[in-house]
Amino acid sequence: MDNKKIKQMDDELIIEVEGTPDQLVHHDSIEVTKAKKSFKWYFFILKSVVLFVAFSILYSYTVPYVQESSVSYLKTEKGEANTDSVKMAKQNKELEKQLKKLESKLETKTPKGPYLTVSTVMNEFSLYKNKKIYRHGRCSTGSYILLEAGDNQKWMFKTPKGEFHIHGKTSNPVWRKPDWAFVEEGLPVPSANHYTRYEYGVLGDYALSLGQGYLLHGTLYKRFLGLPVTHGCIRLNDEDLEVIYKNLDYGSKVYIY
Amino acid sequence: MKTFFLRMRYVFIIGACLGFFGYNAFLIQDSVHEKLVELNQIPDSNDYKNPMFMIDPEANPKGLKMLKQKAFVESQLLLSGADSIGLAINLDDSLVGLQIKGVTIFSSKISEFEVSRVLDVISVPTYYKLFSKPLSIAEQRGTIVKEPIIVKKAPKDTIEAAQAEIIPDSLIRPSATLEFMVDGGILLCITHPEEADQNRFKKLIRQTWHFLTFAVQFKKPDYQPTIKLVIPNDDIIVIYRALPYDAHFALKL
Numbered sequence: 117m118d119n120k121k122i123k124q125m126d127d128e129l130i131i132e133v134e135g136t137p138d139q140l141v142h143h144d145s146i147e148v149t150k151a152k153k154s155f156k157w158y159f160f161i162l163k164s165v166v167l168f169v170a171f172s173i174l175y176s177y178t179v180p181y182v183q184e185s186s187v188s189y190l191k192t193e194k195g196e197a198n199t200d201s202v203k204m205a206k207q208n209k210e211l212e213k214q215l216k217k218l219e220s221k222l223e224t225k226t227p228k229g230p231y232l233t234v235s236t237v238m239n240e241f242s243l244y245k246n247k248k249i250y251r252h253g254r255c256s257t258g259s260y261i262l263l264e265a266g267d268n269q270k271w272m273f274k275t276p277k278g279e280f281h282i283h284g285k286t287s288n289p290v291w292r293k294p295d296w297a298f299v300e301e302g303l304p305v306p307s308a309n310h311y312t313r314y315e316y317g318v319l320g321d322y323a324l325s326l327g328q329g330y331l332l333h334g335t336l337y338k339r340f341l342g343l344p345v346t347h348g349c350i351r352l353n354d355e356d357l358e359v360i361y362k363n364l365d366y367g368s369k370v371y372i373y
Numbered sequence: 374m375k376t377f378f379l380r381m382r383y384v385f386i387i388g389a390c391l392g393f394f395g396y397n398a399f400l401i402q403d404s405v406h407e408k409l410v411e412l413n414q415i416p417d418s419n420d421y422k423n424p425m426f427m428i429d430p431e432a433n434p435k436g437l438k439m440l441k442q443k444a445f446v447e448s449q450l451l452l453s454g455a456d457s458i459g460l461a462i463n464l465d466d467s468l469v470g471l472q473i474k475g476v477t478i479f480s481s482k483i484s485e486f487e488v489s490r491v492l493d494v495i496s497v498p499t500y501y502k503l504f505s506k507p508l509s510i511a512e513q514r515g516t517i518v519k520e521p522i523i524v525k526k527a528p529k530d531t532i533e534a535a536q537a538e539i540i541p542d543s544l545i546r547p548s549a550t551l552e553f554m555v556d557g558g559i560l561l562c563i564t565h566p567e568e569a570d571q572n573r574f575k576k577l578i579r580q581t582w583h584f585l586t587f588a589v590q591f592k593k594p595d596y597q598p599t600i601k602l603v604i605p606n607d608d609i610i611v612i613y614r615a616l617p618y619d620a621h622f623a624l625k626l
Contacts, residue, residue: 179580303532
């Protein structure tokens with residue numbers, strides 16, 4: 117510090133360097149200025165980012181509008197068109213004729229006899245007669261439980277979707293318990309015709325077969341109607357089951373979705 | 374001079390942003406035009422000479438309406454040939470329904486719908502060629518699972534079986550939104566009335582990111598003609614879970 121004179125002036129530290137009297141270096145001022153400058157830059161970057169984000173959001177809002185509004189300026193290829201009223205009338209008559217034919221063809225696809233629709237999501241059924249809803253109510257469908265046992269044995273309890281037919285009708289059905297019924301209860305699986313496989317009265321008064329082991333039947337657990345709790349069959353309450361049993365015949369269609 | 378530039382820097386930034394987005398706006402417009410050209414190339418030159426398609430939509434709206442209905446019925450008839458469940462959307466009657474073998478097994482009222490305007494200006498032959506056969510769904514995206522599978526291990530004994538019993542006490546109906554990518558690069562969105570409010574922020578972020586990725590590369594953003602339907606949430610779940618993965622649908626605009 118030999119060649120420097122240090123003065124305290126107005127709370128500012130001034131270093132006077134010997135030999136260069138007019139070069140006053142303001143140390144604190146330099147620090148403050150540096151800080152101010154870097155702050156200004158940060159602030160500038162921040163503001164730029166905010167601006168860019170704001171523009172981007174505005175842009176993304178604008179894009180669909182620009183896309184849609186630009187359609188107005190586009191010319192479409194119409195091709196040749198009939199503008200003669202006589203030709204147009206003839207054209208319309210021909211279209212009407214073709215349309216009627218097609219619509220009647222589509223109409224024939226809907227069964228004339230009674231049929232049943234079952235929703236596995238809503239757990240509801242609708243019985244149709246003369247193409248109108250005759251009875252509507254709750255049912256229970258597959259639980260979507262995937263039961264995994266040892267030896268890579270798996271059972272999926274879901275109601276299949278699609279078009280089915282009534283394959284058979286039974287009154288006072290007896291349930292022949294399959295293997296999964298024992299596995300699910302933690303019981304040993306008995307032999308194929310063991311007496312423990314047969315349960316009476318659990319399927320209600322009637323059962324209608326849809327094929328592949330799937331049935332429309334009654335239930336003891338009426339509180340679960342409207343919920344997906346079955347092993348794939350469709351459970352109904354006694355009254356609905358009776359109406360369905362009496363209205364659906366062999367071959368009647370059942371649509372499950 | 375330096376101070377001038379410093380003072381004007383925001384003007385430059387805003388100007389640059391406007392220029393950038395303005396240029397992209399041109400690209401956006403061009404992408405729509407490209408899509409329309411692409412769609413209008415579906416029918417061949419002979420179709421434009423077919424007397425059946427020689428309908429001026431403004432001079433003969435009745436004829437156009439019948440042609441649209443004809444295309445829809447033909448599409449449904451083709452759909453009825455399949456074994457699986459299909460979808461039939463009739464925007465004219467505001468109805469969406471599930472069909473199997475030509476039988477409507479479920480239908481839902483569309484409360485609102487939006488159709489990209491490009492689908493309104495496609496030529497008559499294009500409309501007929503595109504919608505007189507079932508559209509195939511190439512990709513399905515849903516906010517819910519298609520099959521709500523619950524995996525359960527087999528119990529060792531009856532005590533464990535009693536403890537592990539799963540009995541639902543009510544139906545779980547989660548909020549559902551569907552997006553189907555279909556033929557002709559058309560996007561079909563099915564939402565429910567409450568959905569729009571729920572995911573507004575998420576959508577905004579997704580949309581911004583999507584368009585920005587194109588914009589920063591000065592690329593034409595992909596233009597997807599979109600059909601947006603609003604139906605009750607439960608009906609969306611019914612439709613999504615009923616449709617197979619390779620679903621087809623008939624559409625009438």
